[in-house]
Amino acid sequence: MRYFVTAIGTDSGKTLASAILVEALGADYWKPIQAGTPTDSDTIRNLVSPKRVIHQEQYFLKSPMSPHAAAKIDNVEIKIKHLSAPHTTKPLIIEGAGGLLVPVNDQETIADMIPHFQSEIILVSNIYLGSINHSLLSLELIKSRGYHLKGIIFNGPKNLETQQIIQNYAGVKCLLHIRNEKKITKEVVNEYAQKLKANWNELAGQR
Numbered sequence: 001m002r003y004f005v006t007a008i009g010t011d012s013g014k015t016l017a018s019a020i021l022v023e024a025l026g027a028d029y030w031k032p033i034q035a036g037t038p039t040d041s042d043t044i045r046n047l048v049s050p051k052r053v054i055h056q057e058q059y060f061l062k063s064p065m066s067p068h069a070a071a072k073i074d075n076v077e078i079k080i081k082h083l084s085a086p087h088t089t090k091p092l093i094i095e096g097a098g099g100l101l102v103p104v105n106d107q108e109t110i111a112d113m114i115p116h117f118q119s120e121i122i123l124v125s126n127i128y129l130g131s132i133n134h135s136l137l138s139l140e141l142i143k144s145r146g147y148h149l150k151g152i153i154f155n156g157p158k159n160l161e162t163q164q165i166i167q168n169y170a171g172v173k174c175l176l177h178i179r180n181e182k183k184i185t186k187e188v189v190n191e192y193a194q195k196l197k198a199n200w201n202e203l204a205g206q207r
């Protein structure tokens with residue numbers, strides 16, 4: 001099974017959520033398109049067990065910006081049809097870049113990768129004043145394109161009104177709520193992975 005981790009924007013906590021998912025599901029990790037350094041793959045490497053498989057990025061762009069722009073600077077053309085997911089017998093966590101409508105070239109966006117990889121979406125919704133609108137815009141896109149949303153991971157300070165309205169709109173449960181942590185360590189990732197594993201199995205049981 002492939003899970004596509006996207007978010008309501010950049011710096012939302014996709015890589016942190018991906019590390020937790022990798023540990024919770026015993027999954028492989030793959031960042032198809034990396035723009036700038038430090039790379040998300042290196043961040044993941046430092047946060048998960050050494051037995052986890054982290055696949056090589058298919059595109060590594062030098063500039064920390066939208067992939068469509070970074071690709072032009074590097075004189076590289078990214079086409080979704082040329083992306084090919086690594087083979088694995090384990091679940092695969094695929095991390096996008098920024099939010100859903102981040103362009104990878106002048107016609108295609110990150111969202112177009114989701115059906116290309118036949119993946120289910122895990123949406124990271126970080127909580128701030130304005131995140132309801134950004135979350136519902138992302139959910140509207142997912143719904144209008146008929147993509148499958150596996151669940152939502154909230155990230156940041158608890159805000160029940162914000163979380164409830166987003167969950168109701170999405171019609172899915174919260175897989176995990178990540179609080180603001182002083183430091184992100186392997187231990188923190190592991191703690192959340194245990195919580196996610198419990199929630200994941202409980203939600204699967206509710207089907």
Ligand SMILES: Nc1ncnc2c1ncn2[C@@H]1O[C@H](COP(=O)(O)OP(=O)(O)OP(=O)(O)O)[C@@H](O)[C@H]1O
Nearest residue numbers: 010011012013014015016097098178179180181184
């Ligand atoms: N709950 C949290 N507590 C503390 N720090 C956090 C939390 N969530 C994210 N961060 C930090 O915020 C920064 C951005 O998080 P992260 O890299 O996971 O975002 P991202 O959505 O993957 O960004 P990108 O779009 O660049 O891939 C990182 O330094 C990360 O460690």
Ligand SMILES: C[C@H](N)[C@H](N)CCCCCC(=O)O
Nearest residue numbers: 010035064065066097098102
């Ligand atoms: C470089 C950064 N870390 C992300 N990987 C790319 C974020 C692209 C954001 C584009 C935008 O929405 O303006």
Ligand SMILES: [Mg+2]
Nearest residue numbers: 014015040095
């Ligand atoms: Mg990331």
